[in-house]
Amino acid sequence: MKNTFIIVLFLGLLAFNNQAVFSQQTLTPSENFHKTSGDVLVGLLPALALGSTFIWKDGQKGTLQFSKSFVSTVAITWGLKLLIEKERPNGESLNSFPSGHTSISFASAAFIQKRYGWKYGAPAYVLAGYVGYSRIEANKHDIWDVIAGAIIGTGMSYLFTKPYDTKSNLNISSGFLDNTPTLRITYTIK
Numbered sequence: 001m002k003n004t005f006i007i008v009l010f011l012g013l014l015a016f017n018n019q020a021v022f023s024q025q026t027l028t029p030s031e032n033f034h035k036t037s038g039d040v041l042v043g044l045l046p047a048l049a050l051g052s053t054f055i056w057k058d059g060q061k062g063t064l065q066f067s068k069s070f071v072s073t074v075a076i077t078w079g080l081k082l083l084i085e086k087e088r089p090n091g092e093s094l095n096s097f098p099s100g101h102t103s104i105s106f107a108s109a110a111f112i113q114k115r116y117g118w119k120y121g122a123p124a125y126v127l128a129g130y131v132g133y134s135r136i137e138a139n140k141h142d143i144w145d146v147i148a149g150a151i152i153g154t155g156m157s158y159l160f161t162k163p164y165d166t167k168s169n170l171n172i173s174s175g176f177l178d179n180t181p182t183l184r185i186t187y188t189i190k
Helices: 002-015 029-055 062-084 100-116 118-137 143-160
Strands: 170-177 180-187
Touching: 029 062, 029 100, 029 118, 062 100, 062 143, 100 118, 100 143, 118 143
Parallel strands: none
Antiparallel strands: 170 180
16 A cells, blocks of 8 residues: 555656645736736637637638647647756746747747738737746746747747638629629639
């Protein structure tokens, strides 16, 4: 029974990557605000990226492309965290490099930008940039952790994402003909 307890304790500590031996630092109200808002955005950005493939009825494998980008980003990020074991600025654990929040956020933003263009990608990049900033302000990462996360996330999305083909068989446009509003519908056979 004692050996079973020791094995379970060891596996538990291993699963949490030695976080149990580090003390948690109390956050200031500003740090807590940035941490919380970054935590919300790290869930929201991938949901928007994945949701965009359904909103645009993206039958061109956009969901698969985002999935490949997301999974490879998470795998590389956590692989590096476990391999490098850099201590966080607040001293709570040894998984600071690279920033996982930042890599996931930038993977989502880069997917949106490359798939659907800068019109949608620019605001996504602003939000991803804020996530990186929030990780520094919450004393979870330094600038190098955030830069590495941004490079990994952006790189994986650029590797797996292809631009959305907006060419369609059906075109709808409106205009005026002799001061009369018109609606033009054209269908092209390919």
